[in-house]
Amino acid sequence: MREFSLPALYEVPADGNLTDLIRRNAALHPEVAVLARKRDGRWEDVTAEDFLAEVRETAKGLIAAGVRPGDRVALMSRTRYEWTLLDFAIWSAGAVSVPVYETSSPEQIAWILSDSGAVACLVETDAHAGAVNSVRDRLPELLHVWQIERDAVGQLRDQGAGITDAEADERAALADADSPATIVYTSGTTGRPKGCVLTHRNFFAEAGNVVERLRPLFRTGECSVLLFLPVAHVFGRLVEIGAVLAPIRLGHCADIKNLTDELASFRPTMVLGVPRVFEKVYNSARAKAQADGKGGIFDKAADAAIAYSRALDTPSGPSLGVRIKHKAFDKLVYGKLRSVLGGRARHAISGGAPLGERLGHFYRGIGFTVLEGYGLTESCAATAFNPWDRQKIGTVGQPLPGSVVRIADDGEVLLHGEHIFTGYWNNEAATSEALSDGWFHTGDIGTLDEDGYLAITGRKKEIIVTAGGKNVAPAVIEDRIRAHALVGECMVVGDGRPFVGALITLDEDFLPRWLEDHGRPAGTTAATLRDDPELLADVQKAVDDGNAAVSKAESVRKFRILPAQFTEESGHVTPSMKLKRAVVAKDFAHEIEALYTK
Incomplete structure (x- = not known):
């Protein structure tokens, strides 16, 4: 058994709640732009003083509508300014927010709202309202549904006109540090989603220590971040609360299809995303270079960037020749790539899945360092992350300051600290299984090095044992294969089988370019291409790259290209894009069987 900890850098308030942050900001930085909203195609700053006033007026409406302290209020919307406004308004009414993914089905909505006992629901669109109303007969406790696109904020402001500022401020102060702040439902890869109860203390410990450890990235009045992750996901929530705690200027992007344009107009100093975003930027840039007849130059520039980054970890650093190449490519290639990410950002934080060493070195080499981290809903997002000044590519970094990471005898990662959730809502059995003597059992397998850097190697429940008795952790090879531009998703199979195989889908965005080329x-x-020799040869290159990261016994011997995609709509992935392995295995059982049929 091995463990590592770092001292806390942020003192969690003994009392109080997250609404204290917006009152503090208004008092200390009244004219500082802490948020920005998009209006008529232009970014409009919102000062700390104005944001507090908007939150207070909106909270008054919730109070007037009968929302009581401790009541649960659901929030279903894309990532937009109103999400953050309503989140803080719900807390200011003394209530508990319950995020719902905007892509959720009526059945999922019914489960989350009924299990949480939500008395009100704020939705964004007509479609969302329709989905809620279609199951309303199963939600006897649901009294109100407001719609953002039908001026929910204005309606609440008018409804709360009779509530005084003193009444509103009194209500906002009722919750203490150990009161539930939110119930975030897990993605449900193995069954019905469970509601993780996260307190105000959890978020103070999490966001406070992240901000302090990465303080150069969170300088008030200088730094900014564009939030494009779903705020229903705990990682998106960390971005929201961390930005307000710092405080730094926070913007929202509702549609990731517009991300490049939004990054160019907002020009954040920091980007937070998942590996798929960074993979897409790299693959799109490489594909464009190839289409323009400059593929060779791009590949040489990529190799130079990786060589430069790797040399940074050596005692002597990059050689003169590597530095000269790097400087030349900075003008030709790297600067253009940084401009795609807004032009100002020099750091990003990545979580949700492994980034991969090659991509990590590539981005650091172009002057855009991606700091990889690791966390779960139960750990209130990041429980480990790479510090800005001591990055170790290939790891998910050191523990959150003030917390402990322990590796059990069987390799499972255990967590302890003030950021760990208090339990699952209405589910004592699941709580007692996950929490033991204050330690959260993550279900992940990992290692700690001598400096306390954590590496995640797989999930306990996802370990494949081949017929030959070889234990295989799918994550490593899947991530390497998925990094190829042509690959959309990859799921490794082989439990009880003579060798490891894989199911692969094609990337819908890249496929048209491949067809043209x-x-x-x-x-x-x-479906038409799955047996095309040239396509199979290109996918085999991705598989070969994945196999290079593992032993021969763990390598993929055969693969099948699937005619369909793994999507949330098809039921094969969660809203946070995690594979539902059991569902995929069941739905594509015939494809798996074909891998092992001579």
Whole structure:
């Protein structure tokens, strides 16, 4: 058994709640732009003083509507300014916010609202309202549904006109540090989502220590972040609360399809995302270079960036020749890539899945350092992350200051600290299984090095044991294969089988370019192409790259290209894009069987 800890850098308030942050900001930085909202295609700053006033007026409406202290209020919307406004308004009414993914089905909505006992629900669109109303007969406790696109904020402001500022401030002060702040429902990869109860203390410990450890990235009045992750996900919530705690200027992007344009107009100093975003930026840039006849130059620039980054970890640093190449490519290639990410940012924080060493070195080499981290809903987002000044690429960093990471005898990662959730809502059995003597059992397998840097190697429940008795952790090879531009998703199989195989889907965004480059008719589907020799050869390159990261016994011997995508709508991935392995295995059982049929 091995463990590592770092001293806390942020003193969690003994009392109080998250609404104290917006009152503090208004008192200390009244004219500082702490948020920005998009209006008529332009960013409009919102000062700390104005944000507090908006939150207070909106909270008055909730109070007037009968929302009581401790009541649960659901919030279902894309990532937009009103999400943060309503989140703080719910807390200011003394209530508990319950985020719902905006892509949730009526059945999922019914479960979350009924299990949490929500008395009100704030939705964004007509479609969301329709989904809630379609199951309202199963939600006897639900009294109100307001819609953002039908001026929910204005309606609440008018409804609360009779509530005084003193009444509103008294209500906002009722919750203490150990009161529930939110109930975040897990993605449900193995069954019905469970509601993780996260307190105000959990968020203070989490966001406070993240901000202090990464303080150069959170300088008030200088730094900014554009939030494009779903705020229903705990990582998005950390970004929201961390930005307000710092405080730094926070913007929202509702549609990731517009991300490049939004980054260019907002120009954040820091980016927070998941590996798929950084993979897409790299693959798109490489594909564009190839289409312009500059693929060779891009590949040489990428190799130079990786060589430069790797040399940074050596005692002597990059050689003169590497530095000269790096400087030349900075003008030709690297600067253009940084401009795609807004032009000002020099750091990003990545979580949700492994980034991969090659991509980590590539981004650091172009002058855009991606700090990888690791966390779960139960750990209130990041429980480990790479510090800005001592990054170790290939790891998820050191423990959150003030917390402890322990590796059990069987390799499982255990966590302890003030950021760990208090339990699952209405589910004592699941709580007692996950929490033991104050330690949270993550279900992940990992290692700690001598400096306390954590590496995650797989999930206990996802370990594949081949017929030959070889234990295989799928994550490592899956992530390497998925990094290829042509690959959309990859799921490794082989439990009880003679060798490891894989199910692979094609990337819908990259496929049209592949068709054009290989003289295939536009619109040709994956179902038609799955046995195409050239396509199979290109996918084999991705598999070969993945196999290079593991032993021969763990390598993928055969693969099948699937005719369909793994999507949330198909039921094969969660809203946070985690594979529902059991569902995939069941739905594509015939494809798996074909891997092992001679």
